Amino acid sequence: MTSAPLLTPSDQQDADQEVIARILAGERDLFAVLIRRYSDVLYRHAVGMTGSPDVAEDVLQSSFIKAFHHLGEVRGRFDAWVFRIVANACKDWLKNIRRTHLSYEEDTEPSSFATPDEELDRTELRTDLDWALAQLPDSLREAFVMKHVEGRSYEEMADLLGSTVGALKMRVHRAREALQGLLMEKYA
Amino acid sequence: MMHDELTPRSGDHAVRRRTPPADTPADAPATPADREVPLPPGAEFAALHAWLDGEVDEMALTNAQTARQREVWRRINEDTAKMRRLASPPFLEQKVMQALAQASVAERTATAAAARVAGQGATLELTWPIATGVALACALLGAALVALLG
Numbered sequence: 001m002t003s004a005p006l007l008t009p010s011d012q013q014d015a016d017q018e019v020i021a022r023i024l025a026g027e028r029d030l031f032a033v034l035i036r037r038y039s040d041v042l043y044r045h046a047v048g049m050t051g052s053p054d055v056a057e058d059v060l061q062s063s064f065i066k067a068f069h070h071l072g073e074v075r076g077r078f079d080a081w082v083f084r085i086v087a088n089a090c091k092d093w094l095k096n097i098r099r100t101h102l103s104y105e106e107d108t109e110p111s112s113f114a115t116p117d118e119e120l121d122r123t124e125l126r127t128d129l130d131w132a133l134a135q136l137p138d139s140l141r142e143a144f145v146m147k148h149v150e151g152r153s154y155e156e157m158a159d160l161l162g163s164t165v166g167a168l169k170m171r172v173h174r175a176r177e178a179l180q181g182l183l184m185e186k187y188a
Numbered sequence: 189m190m191h192d193e194l195t196p197r198s199g200d201h202a203v204r205r206r207t208p209p210a211d212t213p214a215d216a217p218a219t220p221a222d223r224e225v226p227l228p229p230g231a232e233f234a235a236l237h238a239w240l241d242g243e244v245d246e247m248a249l250t251n252a253q254t255a256r257q258r259e260v261w262r263r264i265n266e267d268t269a270k271m272r273r274l275a276s277p278p279f280l281e282q283k284v285m286q287a288l289a290q291a292s293v294a295e296r297t298a299t300a301a302a303a304r305v306a307g308q309g310a311t312l313e314l315t316w317p318i319a320t321g322v323a324l325a326c327a328l329l330g331a332a333l334v335a336l337l338g
Contacts, residue, residue, distance in 0.1 A: 043276035065287055187260045
């Protein structure tokens with residue numbers, strides 16, 4: 001992923017498996033290597049899905065702790081496995097927030113964007129885009145975030161979500177059409 | 189996406205075409221709004237999706253309707269590009285590792301406590317036969333003494 005762009009997926013998987021084996025053998029501190037390797041891309045997914053850096057941080061923290069406790073169950077790619085944990089946590093959060101009729105927009109806590117510049121970057125368009133994304137069904141929102149925010153290819157998305165390229169293209173297209181309908185009036 | 193309207197139907201378009209405004213010369217080139225009608229929904233987006241998916245160049249989208257759409261998507265893409273540069277908070281790794289260390293200490297403490305309880309039980313189990321044996325030996329010794337003296 002972003003922290004090791006020169007490795008092929010196969011090399012990456014081997015490297016992950018080696019680290020996992022050592023953690024399971026007792027070198028627990030090596031879990032930090034896996035956090036460092038995948039936290040950025042997972043954080044972007046969580047911010048895109050929840051619209052809130054604070055919630056995204058909580059989601060990642062609990063997901064990594066869960067991943068650590070179930071590390072012995074990893075079969076195949078660690079990145080895909082931990083992605084599913086984070087993706088499910090985001091969907092659970094969205095379900096809960098809808099059930100309780102709360103909105104992260106009501107959150108009065110100060111933002112945890114890393115720098116004031118990033119805070120300034122949260123433009124009106126970002127706020128409107130977050131609002132528009134919140135109107136979409138979870139599956140469309142997820143597809144849009146993976147394509148446009150994370151910059152993944154359709155093949156990579158299909159691999160991570162266990163779906164087909166055609167189905168994911170359809171979801172991204174439907175998400176774009178819905179977003180355009182919601183934002184066109186104001187931004188065109 | 190818009191297409192030239194080759195077979196004008198009745199309605200506003202047709203009325204407007206038949207009666208151009210007085211200040212518009214009849215042979216003046218038609219504006220896009222005058223000469224184009226929307227394609228069916230879905231087809232309208234096909235070229236846009238192809239562009240957003242990187243399958244065609246932006247230059248392939250040329251008509252007036254997609255110009256507005258392109259503008260919206262250019263702005264959305266600028267914003268999502270900024271999001272693509274987001275990094276996770278630097279203290280996240282430390283927080284997770286601390287939480288895991290605390291859980292580990294709690295786990296070890298619980299295990300040690302359980303082992304201590306189990307150890308005490310085992311000590312009791314070991315002590316009980318020894319005490320019984322000593323008591324029996326004392327009783328036998330006492331009986332032997334009584335028999336010897338008596």
